[in-house]
Amino acid sequence: MEDATHRPAARVVCLDADGRVLLMHWRDPLDGHDVWEPPGGGLDPGEDHLQAALRELAEETGLDPAAVRDRSVVVDRDFVWKGRRFTGPERFFLARFETARPALGRDGLLPDEREQLAGHAWVAVGDLAGLAGLDPPGLAEIIRRL
Template sequence: MASVHRPAVRVICFDADGRVLLMHWEDPVSGGRLWEPPGGGIDPGETPLQAARRELAEETGLDPAAIGDRYLEVVRDSVWKGTHFVGPEQFFTASFPTARPPVVREGLLPYEQSELLTHAWIASSDLATLPDRLEPPTLPELLAEFRSWS
């Protein structure tokens, strides 16, 4: 299996009650499922912050202006669609003033429409109860670090 580094970003979205938004995806190659924050690849010419704002708008319809400019670099090691992705990604945060702001799917690409099963606003205490794998596995620790910033 090939190992590649794809420059990418993720956005940890917090709602007014401290829940975090996770996307629930199904790998069309393996059938495996995972929960992860919204995000994706950095396009040529984009900064990581620009990519984070674009990805958030595309995947969720949430206001990209809510993303701050601070981030944590997280080393990812995950298999998706038969490719082993390794390397750092920038994780930004966004905070929303309401509980469970509505998320829309209209900005997703056709293949993303078929691979995204659902999304959910999840309390930190419920992360361990998710039925499928959590990416990155260190997400609970990352959430604690982000919360210490405020």
């Protein structure tokens, strides 16, 4: 595997009315491993972290980006996707939704994302510790910090 790459990125921790967190379920097209993580992704040229968080939430979920709060925590990431290792800090933002398990849309996904997105789940924070493929593994602590 090649050297690690740092890609500036932003993620959104979405909590529903019952305190469940939204996780996107991705399947790596290279080796088939599963990743469960909050919606988000890399910054586009000229974007700041909050702008990227708003855009990524809308693209990946169809949820209203107005729910994202302008407060974040920095999280060190270290993960492998498509045979590349990504390391470095990402900003995690919080969004709260007033309904239980708001419905998601897939219209904003790119064609490769449509193929790699295996689904999503609204997960109780207490159930995160036992979830295989959770990234970052310390997500419950990140939620507490937010």
